[in-house]
Amino acid sequence: MESFRGFRIDQEKGAIHARLETLRLEDLAPGSVVIRSHYSSANYKDALAATGKGKILRRFPLVGGIDVSGVVESSEDPRFHPGDKVLVTGYGLGSDHDGGYADYVRVPADWVVPVPEGLSLYDAMALGTAGFTAALAIQRMEDNGQKPDQGPILVTGATGGVGNLAIDMLAGLGYTVVALTGKREAAEDLKTLGASQILFRQTLEMGQHPLEKGQWGGAIDTVGGGILGWLTRTVLPWGSIASIGLAGGSELHTTVMPFILRGVSLLGISSVDCPMLLRQHIWQRLAADLRPRHLNQIVTGTVSLEELLPVFEAMLAGTHRGRTVVSIRGDEV
Template sequence: MRDTFRAFRIHNDDDGYRAGVESLHLDDLSPGEVVIRTAYSSVNYKDALAGTGKGKILRTFPLNGGIDVAGHVIASTDAAFKEGDAVLCTGCGLSETRDGGYSEVVRLPAQWTILLPPGLSLKESMILGTAGFTAGLALLHMQDNRQKPELGPIAITGATGGVGMLGVDIFSQAGYEVHAISGKRDRFDFLHELGARECLDRKELNFSGKPMESARFGGAFDCVGGDMLAGLLATTAPYGNVACCGLAASPKLDTTVMPFIIRGVNLLGVASAGTARDQRERVWQHLADDWKPAHLDRIHTRTLTMDALPALFEDMLAGRSFGRSVVQITPKD
């Protein structure tokens, strides 16, 4: 291992909030049993907020950015991992309470380090990253709660966002009829190519606001919250599941108990960051196998280096980015 390595580090001190690539030593990193040479990371909206200071993401400073990471083990004090193993980690405090994946070397806690399952490359795992894991976790929760294709189509909101588009592909691969909901009509052809049976303009979904409406969906994966989530609950078929992972529209939810006590609709929360290890492993096994998106090459729109992160962050926050971005940390995966 080289004495120094490059990392995208975020500071907030007397000199202000700032971030950029700098040289570090291993002792500068958060503690952990598994040391990896990073191959790839990814870029999420949360990363853009953290890297620019426009969102309160980091709880301590300084830290390396990047909530996702994948690479090869170069040292481990935990017998479950050996040198050369391909591994990944998403969430679990990365770029929040501990150093993240925008670093040529990362030190990880063994309890959150996942062996890369057969069927996925390191790069593919980071095209998925937290976004794909969140969609997969939603599907896992729904199926554990008896969601089946026979209940009816699955509505996926925010379908042109990173989580949503991966959700369209993942749910389609798992055998569900997907109805993609988005305000971007110019992306409907793209969503159809990912597997959406129908595409619905969110501005034309005229939910009545009544406690319940005619059942339209067998279930839903919601990334936006607010009135959209309330409308989905009111239009979900008996014993269907609505999995909620986001608040792009609003964190508020104005609804009634009627869908729950009359139709037995279930509202499932999806919090990917601290998911239990056994569930984490189940999701990644599915994502490498029967739920693996068929269109990762379409969803992946750019590969960049750490030096290019600030410009991409600004584009993301301004709504000028599309698709999943992968950060190539070292030349080989």
């Protein structure tokens, strides 16, 4: 390859700028595997990085994109061969290592996951970090003893990518799922994904007692802040709360009482540095029992690299729903 496209983010005079640039392989961060990119995805973290609304990037300039799927172009590592279908999510991709928004990506071999049989390159990015994170949350809750007969699972931020996918996966496993959202117009779509009940954030009565009436067998929380504090007070005994996001705030106000009187567990979900054996297991499950039944509905759009910025603006404005796949090469193999 001589030159190729990359959506690169730079800092100039204190301001963040993101644009398509012409790159060469030597412009990319080092790595032993070169991937010919086919798809990536648009994530909230990508939006924060590309707009400068969040301190995501650790160096400049940097190719954005925390996800990628494609085909191995070359490998110095014997585990991978040209033509292998692979994906990368997490680690430092798109935050301190050049990411997936380019025709070619170069990464350490230890970051690379073979695409499981049953998933296409497109499917892998329709799921992406959001799907992986939702599945990791479910895995950790199950490892902690969570079962469907403990009561309904509340999913907050239900219209986002993680929320949509978590609802679909949980319902497919036999859990009763309750969705919490601020978007009334999304109620029917959430029910189609598997939510048996919809709660609206605007009418939520959270109370102020250290322990409120127990309502939820467990929860997957993508919001944080006051919502997470309320969940600690309302999850039933021995339930698990998987904490993923902080769009509603990074502070947590609660007491020890839910933990020592009800045995509630608060599980932190970090998809970035998930150990490789667990990472591979999660992707295998995403191709099997955790494969969403409504993935085509959850994907609300497919865009090119040139169309990324409006998607990011919608994400930050809170008007974006579901998952957006980024088609880099666009031809499935």
